[in-house]
Amino acid sequence: MIISIESVYIFTGIITFLSSIYTFFDRKNPRRLTTGLFYFIYAITLMCAKVIPPFYIGILVLVIVAIAGFGGVRTGSYGEASSEERNHNRGRLKSWLFLPALLIPLVTVGGVEGLNDLKIAGKFLLDPSNITMVALGLAAVVALVVAMLMTKSSPLTSVKESRRLIEAIGWAAVLPQMLAMLGTIFDSAGVGNVVAKAVDHVIPAHSLFWAVFAYCVGMALFTMIMGNAFAAFPVMTAGIALPLIIGHFGVQADKVAAIGMFAGYCGTLMTPMAANFNIVPAALLDLKDKNYVIRTQFPTAIILLGVNIVLMYLVARF
Structure with missing residues (x-):
């Protein structure tokens, strides 16, 4: 296949990795080093899970659990636009603001229904074993590109906004993956x-x-x-x-x-x-x-x- 579920994880890991670099240098975050380390390690598990042995991935997971458990994950400063700027952009874009968000479900459904059998050079365009997740990842990228074109912002702006959102979520960002593995462990046990x-x-x-x-x-x-x-x-x-x-x-x-x-x-x-x-x-x-x-x-x-x-x-x- 050309676009696999692994590609989606790697892309997510790259965004998280770049976000962690900003966090390391955010002096307004009272726990900038531990917070940055938390998201840096999380990014490594997303990008390199296929090459790092499971035992060492487990150790990395224990490290980020310890960081979160001892209060090492905090929010910082994100250089957000002023209310005047936001109101100006809102007035300029009007209802088009909702376009990127609406594109995600539309492109996801379109990918699942329309691209599930598409092959290029004898290879599936989208991973058939994880078609929905891969289509969702592709939809997120499409929505991101459209949002940058609409707002005339740079890729760095999207990284900064991604950092703001993921740090607002905090340690809970890693919980779904851990709980999914818990079900497998319970079943195997x-x-x-x-x-x-x-x-x-x-x-x-x-x-x-x-x-x-x-x-x-x-x-x-x-x-x-x-x-x-x-x-x-x-x-x-x-x-x-x-x-x-x-x-x-x-x-x-x-x-x-x-x-x-x-x-x-x-x-x-x-x-x-x-x-x-x-x-x-x-x-x-x-x-x-x-x-x-x-x-x-x-x-x-x-x-x-x-x-x-x-x-x-x-x-x-x-």
Whole structure:
């Protein structure tokens, strides 16, 4: 393939690396050295993960966890435009300001649907095994170029703005990758088997409702722990859905899997571990209460979880 998922990681790593250089020289950041080191190491893991042995990547991860854990990641000064300049640009560009943001989903869908089979010199243009992520990365680059042309700004301006955004997010920027790996570790460690044994002692073997209840609630709870429904899915499905709902009661696997994922998404709404959904918006909006998004979503999540339990039970029965 010509554009692989590795290319997307490398591009992201380059932006993060350049951002870290600015941070090292930002004297208004009270922790500029540790903050710069945090993003520098993170950039290395993105750019060089394919050439650095996993053991040493693990050590680098432990280092950035230690830096964040001891309060070494802070925000600094970013030389932002004044309110007058922003108002002037807003008046000049008007609704065209939204074009770069709108291009990201449009180009992503176009890439997935229109470029998935395109080959150049016998090679796929986009990595077919990660077509959506690669198309998303390509869309981000297209949106970036369009934004620079619209605003007549230099590539360095985009790096500075990227630095401002990633430092507003802070340590939570690395959380999605770590939590995705946690799901793989749990699955490899046989946590699903442990869950199956525990559930076997608690749930009556003849009760479809309690099996469904345990699976849906378990998906939500494990998602709250892992921050990702995809990470919780193999654990809870192996532990409850496969042996009980599918194996014992004979419910169709596709229906169980689909509704089970919806139940997991309810957990996503209720946990700070789902950083990109809950912590990142609070950081970008500069909310004083970092859990405000979660508190707002919590009632909706509980109601939807109940709906998913009832829905799966009815699908299983009829």
